[in-house]
Structure formats: structure tokens, C-alpha cells
Amino acid sequence: MSATLKQPFGAAFFDRHRCASHRAKLTTLIALVPALTLFAAFWLLPFSRLLLMGAEADRSSGVSAYLTLLTHRQYLISLATTVTLSLAVSVAAVAIAGFAGFFLARHRFAGQSLLVAILTFPLAFPGVVVGFLVIMLGGRQGALAQTSLWLFGERWVFAYSLFGLFIGYLYFSIPRVITTVMAACDNLDQSLEEAARSLGASHWRVMRDVIIPGIAPALLSTGAICFATSMGAFGTAFTLGTRLPILPLNIYGEFTNYANFAMAAALSVVLGLITWAALALARKLASNALGASV
Missing domain, CATH: 1.10.3720.10 (MetI-like)
Known part of the structure; x- marks a missing residue:
């Protein structure tokens, strides 16, 4: 009887822990979205364009x-x-x-x-x-x-x-x-x-x-x-x-x-x-x- 009660309690605990971990990861991702957007728009894309342009023929x-x-x-x-x-x-x-x-x-x-x-x-x-x-x-x-x-x-x-x-x-x-x-x-x-x-x-x-x-x-x-x-x-x-x-x-x-x-x-x-x-x-x-x- 005690073993039967412990198993659902342990499973519920791990489920709550897993949900909390997923929420924390989602919150972190949402917090990083503005920074990643600015990084891509103002550095990654322009610098990629510079790399390609530098490979073109010099005048x-x-x-x-x-x-x-x-x-x-x-x-x-x-x-x-x-x-x-x-x-x-x-x-x-x-x-x-x-x-x-x-x-x-x-x-x-x-x-x-x-x-x-x-x-x-x-x-x-x-x-x-x-x-x-x-x-x-x-x-x-x-x-x-x-x-x-x-x-x-x-x-x-x-x-x-x-x-x-x-x-x-x-x-x-x-x-x-x-x-x-x-x-x-x-x-x-x-x-x-x-x-x-x-x-x-x-x-x-x-x-x-x-x-x-x-x-x-x-x-x-x-x-x-x-x-x-x-x-x-x-x-x-x-x-x-x-x-x-x-x-x-x-x-x-x-x-x-x-x-x-x-x-x-x-x-x-x-x-x-x-x-x-x-x-x-x-x-x-x-x-x-x-x-x-x-």
C-alpha cells in the first residue's frame, strides 16, 4: 500500500520539476529574443554582407x-x-x-x-x-x-x-x-x-x-x-x-x-x-x- 502511494507521489514530483525546467528554458529563450534579433540585424547580417563583398573584384x-x-x-x-x-x-x-x-x-x-x-x-x-x-x-x-x-x-x-x-x-x-x-x-x-x-x-x-x-x-x-x-x-x-x-x-x-x-x-x-x-x-x-x- 505504501509503495503504491509513493510511486505516484514521486512521478508527480518529477513531472512538476520537468515542467518548471521547461518554463525556465522558455523564459530564458524569450528574454534572449530581443538581444539575438539585434545581434542578427546589426552585426551578423551586415558582417556577412561585408565578407561576401570583400571577395568581389577590386576596382x-x-x-x-x-x-x-x-x-x-x-x-x-x-x-x-x-x-x-x-x-x-x-x-x-x-x-x-x-x-x-x-x-x-x-x-x-x-x-x-x-x-x-x-x-x-x-x-x-x-x-x-x-x-x-x-x-x-x-x-x-x-x-x-x-x-x-x-x-x-x-x-x-x-x-x-x-x-x-x-x-x-x-x-x-x-x-x-x-x-x-x-x-x-x-x-x-x-x-x-x-x-x-x-x-x-x-x-x-x-x-x-x-x-x-x-x-x-x-x-x-x-x-x-x-x-x-x-x-x-x-x-x-x-x-x-x-x-x-x-x-x-x-x-x-x-x-x-x-x-x-x-x-x-x-x-x-x-x-x-x-x-x-x-x-x-x-x-x-x-x-x-x-x-x-x-
């Missing part, structure tokens, strides 16, 4: 735009210049703003909130404004040109070169690193630092063996974001000069000046793939660093 060479990109010197130089510039900006931003973010996270002083607000203020600027600020600093009528003319009788100008573009990219990359490093330092276990100092470790030894490994995932992730942002930044480069040999300006020129849609699509695909690969690599390295630190 100048008559062969596939991908093949032209890989065999013509001007496109290879543009690709190498863009990657090198973005790497340099990422390394410099992490090195400079990493120390600043750590200092701001570990020290309290009067006016700190104002200083953090000033350092992160460039996040509110579009690329065109950043380019204009670089011109005001290193342009022909900028502060450096006026000062050098007064002191040495000649104008020093850097705004319309790759160095000027480097300064502009670095300017809007530093706030991203500072905010990320400050958040990572706030979550860092300070007892590890105290234990290292109690064992006789010097300040630089603690920095090298405890602090940097602890915030390494944050440094890698924010460095990848700086790289991706620099790879695709257009407004600053367009303000400083349309003849700079970088991919965003090449894409703009091929699309608007020459109506070479196949080459513009191929350059866009290559830029997107390089950026995606850098972000994926940084995510993997950050997860490995996080696992090693734990």
Missing part, C-alpha cells in the same frame, strides 16, 4: 579585394602601421595610467575626487574634439609651436603626424585604464601585501610579486580595450589628417573617394578580425592569470 586590380589587400604594399603598410600604433598606445596607456590608478586607489588626500574626475574627463570627448585638442597643443598655431618659435625661432609641429595621432589615442585611452585599475585595486586582498612585507619583501618586490599579478587580468582586459579602440578610431585621425596611413582612413577613402566598395569591405573585415582576435586573446590570458593568482 584597381580586377581581382579579389582580399588578394589585393595581401599583395599591395600600401595596404600592408597601412595594416602594419595601424597595428603597431594601437599596440604602442595600449602599452603606454597601461604603463602610465596603471601606476596612476594604483596610487589613486591606495591613497586618500584632499581633492582626490576632483583629480579623478579631471583624469577621466576625456571619456566625455568625441574623437573630433580630441583631435582638435591635439592641434591646439602641437599644431602650426598650437602652444608648442608658439613656444618653440619664441625660444628657438622655428615652429615645432607634431599634430599632423603619427606621433600626434599617438598622443590623441593615448589621451582618450588613459581614463579607461585608470578607472579599471582603481576598481581592480579596490578588490585586491591587501592581506597578501601585508604578509609579503612581514616576510621582508621590499616595496618593489611586493609590487612585482603580489600587486601586478593580482591586477594582471584587469591590465590585460583594459589593454585589449585600448587596442581595439585605437584600431577603429576614426574621428581623431580624420581631424588630424586624411593622409595618415591607417586602416580607418583607408576604409573611408576607398568608400567615399573611389567608390571601391569591395576594398572598403575587405579592409573592414580584416580590421574587425584583428580586433576580435586581440580581445579573445586578452580574455584567455586574463582568465589564465586569474586562475594562476587564485
Whole structure:
């Protein structure tokens, strides 16, 4: 009699559990529908179209735009210049703003909130404004040109070169690193630092063996974001000069000046793939660093 009663009760329990599981899956699917729709409409379909368009014949060479990109010197130089510039900006931003973010996270002083607000203020600027600020600093009528003319009788100008573009990219990359490093330092276990100092470790030894490994995932992730942002930044480069040999300006020129849609699509695909690969690599390295630190 008891066995007869237990069996229907157990079957009913599992039926209710199965129905609850199906409802949860259905709810999750419904919640994902808007995101999947936007993903397909604004990324998957356009990017698929770009892939196909890049395989079409280039207007100048008559062969596939991908093949032209890989065999013509001007496109290879543009690709190498863009990657090198973005790497340099990422390394410099992490090195400079990493120390600043750590200092701001570990020290309290009067006016700190104002200083953090000033350092992160460039996040509110579009690329065109950043380019204009670089011109005001290193342009022909900028502060450096006026000062050098007064002191040495000649104008020093850097705004319309790759160095000027480097300064502009670095300017809007530093706030991203500072905010990320400050958040990572706030979550860092300070007892590890105290234990290292109690064992006789010097300040630089603690920095090298405890602090940097602890915030390494944050440094890698924010460095990848700086790289991706620099790879695709257009407004600053367009303000400083349309003849700079970088991919965003090449894409703009091929699309608007020459109506070479196949080459513009191929350059866009290559830029997107390089950026995606850098972000994926940084995510993997950050997860490995996080696992090693734990």
C-alpha cells in the first residue's frame, strides 16, 4: 500500500520539476529574443554582407579585394602601421595610467575626487574634439609651436603626424585604464601585501610579486580595450589628417573617394578580425592569470 502511494507521489514530483525546467528554458529563450534579433540585424547580417563583398573584384586590380589587400604594399603598410600604433598606445596607456590608478586607489588626500574626475574627463570627448585638442597643443598655431618659435625661432609641429595621432589615442585611452585599475585595486586582498612585507619583501618586490599579478587580468582586459579602440578610431585621425596611413582612413577613402566598395569591405573585415582576435586573446590570458593568482 505504501509503495503504491509513493510511486505516484514521486512521478508527480518529477513531472512538476520537468515542467518548471521547461518554463525556465522558455523564459530564458524569450528574454534572449530581443538581444539575438539585434545581434542578427546589426552585426551578423551586415558582417556577412561585408565578407561576401570583400571577395568581389577590386576596382584597381580586377581581382579579389582580399588578394589585393595581401599583395599591395600600401595596404600592408597601412595594416602594419595601424597595428603597431594601437599596440604602442595600449602599452603606454597601461604603463602610465596603471601606476596612476594604483596610487589613486591606495591613497586618500584632499581633492582626490576632483583629480579623478579631471583624469577621466576625456571619456566625455568625441574623437573630433580630441583631435582638435591635439592641434591646439602641437599644431602650426598650437602652444608648442608658439613656444618653440619664441625660444628657438622655428615652429615645432607634431599634430599632423603619427606621433600626434599617438598622443590623441593615448589621451582618450588613459581614463579607461585608470578607472579599471582603481576598481581592480579596490578588490585586491591587501592581506597578501601585508604578509609579503612581514616576510621582508621590499616595496618593489611586493609590487612585482603580489600587486601586478593580482591586477594582471584587469591590465590585460583594459589593454585589449585600448587596442581595439585605437584600431577603429576614426574621428581623431580624420581631424588630424586624411593622409595618415591607417586602416580607418583607408576604409573611408576607398568608400567615399573611389567608390571601391569591395576594398572598403575587405579592409573592414580584416580590421574587425584583428580586433576580435586581440580581445579573445586578452580574455584567455586574463582568465589564465586569474586562475594562476587564485
